[in-house]
Each structure stands twice: as structure tokens, then as C-alpha cells.
Amino acid sequence: MPAVSPESQASEALPSRRRRTPRGGRHRGDESFLLPPGSPALVLAVPGSARRPGAEIAAELVRLIEIEHTGQPARIGHLEGDEANLHNVLAELPRTEDGPAAVVVPLSTGPDPVMDSAVRAAVAGSPGHALAAEPLGPHPLIAEALHDRLADAGLARADRIRLMTMVTAASGFIVATPGDATAVRQAEVTGVLLASRLAAPVFTASLNDEASVKAAAEQLRAAGATSIAVAPHLIGPEPEANLVAGAAASVGAGHAAPLGAHPALARLAALRYVEALSLALSE
Known part of the structure; x- marks a missing residue:
């Protein structure tokens, strides 16, 4: 059986930046990553409940994250209510022995003490290892x-x-x-x-x-x-x-209207995910 080099192991540990043929039009993503099999789930932490107006924005952003930036399924965890609650979403993820099961990205334009505290509490209470990423902005x-x-x-x-x-x-x-x-x-x-x-x-x-x-x-x-x-x-x-x-x-x-499901936010979510994962793997 051929030996596996340290370089190969390192390449599988972290997401790799991928080059794609640029898309025409208004938004051309330049922060796209190929996630290796078994990568932690990207969980978008969303303020409010799944029944609150505006909750559909997260669903569209998750779709953009999956299609445009990671190639892997992403999930939504709401900070309020029982439906798709962040605590429950993290509890349902399969546990891993050698790495985090999820990276939680706050759907926020900047640091928010209340939201950040709720995300940290959910991550700390997760039965599997999870990481908390930085909010999307400032950027x-x-x-x-x-x-x-x-x-x-x-x-x-x-x-x-x-x-x-x-x-x-x-x-x-x-x-x-x-x-x-x-x-x-x-x-x-x-x-x-x-x-x-x-x-x-x-x-x-x-x-x-x-x-x-x-x-x-x-x-x-x-x-x-x-x-x-x-x-x-x-x-x-x-x-x-x-x-x-x-x-x-x-x-x-x-x-103007709120930012909504702007493609730039999907790019930032993928970037914050990779930053948090890379930091954890380097420690």
C-alpha cells in the first residue's frame, strides 16, 4: 500500500480554495472552497424563530453557500422557538472523534453581545464538539x-x-x-x-x-x-x-431594503466558516 505523505494529509484536513470560470453578471464569488468529505457542518445561526418574518432569507443564503461556495450541505439553527432550534440542530449532528462536528456562523452584520452569547451557549452545550465563528462583519x-x-x-x-x-x-x-x-x-x-x-x-x-x-x-x-x-x-x-x-x-x-439574501453574505459565511476551522486545526 503506498505511503501517504504529510502534504497529502494536510491537504485533506483543510478546505481548499477552488478556481472556477468566472460567472458573468452582478456578483462573482471569489471566496469558494472545496470541502473534503466528512467536513464539519456549516450551521447558520439565525436570530428569532423559524416563524418570524424574514426567516426565509436564511434558507436562500444556505442555498447559495452550498451551491456557490462549499459544495456541501449547510444547515439553519434558529435562536428562538422549537422549530429548527440551534440547540436541537447541533444535537442531531453525528459526533466525530477527531474534530468538530459543526461550525456555527452567526447571521449578523457585526458583533452582537446577545446573539454572540446565545451562540456560545449553544456551542458549549452541544453533545458533539462545535466551533463558534465570527459574525459576518465588519467586512x-x-x-x-x-x-x-x-x-x-x-x-x-x-x-x-x-x-x-x-x-x-x-x-x-x-x-x-x-x-x-x-x-x-x-x-x-x-x-x-x-x-x-x-x-x-x-x-x-x-x-x-x-x-x-x-x-x-x-x-x-x-x-x-x-x-x-x-x-x-x-x-x-x-x-x-x-x-x-x-x-x-x-x-x-x-x-433601502435590508441586505436580505445578498450573495456577498453567502461568501462571508463561507469565509467565516473556513477561518474558524483553520484556526481550530492550527491550535
């Missing part, structure tokens, strides 16, 4: 996705890659994020990236605090913005998705 791909949603709503000029000539309808932007002042500071990273893409001023605000949104609008108008657009810094299953329209109306602004 430049989040800013790219926000830009796309603003352009879809006619509120920002589309980037040159999309070959569109839409006239910019807003001259200042508010990145409105769920959470408190800490969440706002974390979202400022995305705001800076978005400002660079739009070549326009961007301020961040909390969707949970109407005064925060109004203060951001006042800053934009003081900086010379004549029209304002709100970019929701959320995906859709979050309860704060219901606050977007009211927050925009309170400052006389238009608003």
Missing part, C-alpha cells in the same frame, strides 16, 4: 452589499462594475444599525467603507434610538447634504427590520 463585502441595496432603491449611483448610469438621488447617507452606542461604533467601520464607495458623507446611527437617527441627519445637513438616504445595516430576520421605514420617515429620508 468590505458588507459595504458592497449596502451599496447595492441603495442602488437598487435608486438612492445611490451603482458602481462601475454593474455598468449602470443611475443618477445619485441622495447626497448623504445614514448607516442605521440595530443595537446601542457600542453597535453604532462598530458599524462606523462599515460606514467609512461605504463613504469611500459612494464618495459622499456617511454617518452611523442606532435603529433602536430615534434621537440617534435624527442627530445623524442633522450632521449630514450641516455638512451640506440636501437629500438623505438610510442604509439598513441588518439582514432581515432581526426585529429592528420593522423600524427602518419609521426611522427614515422621521428625518425625511428614503431608505
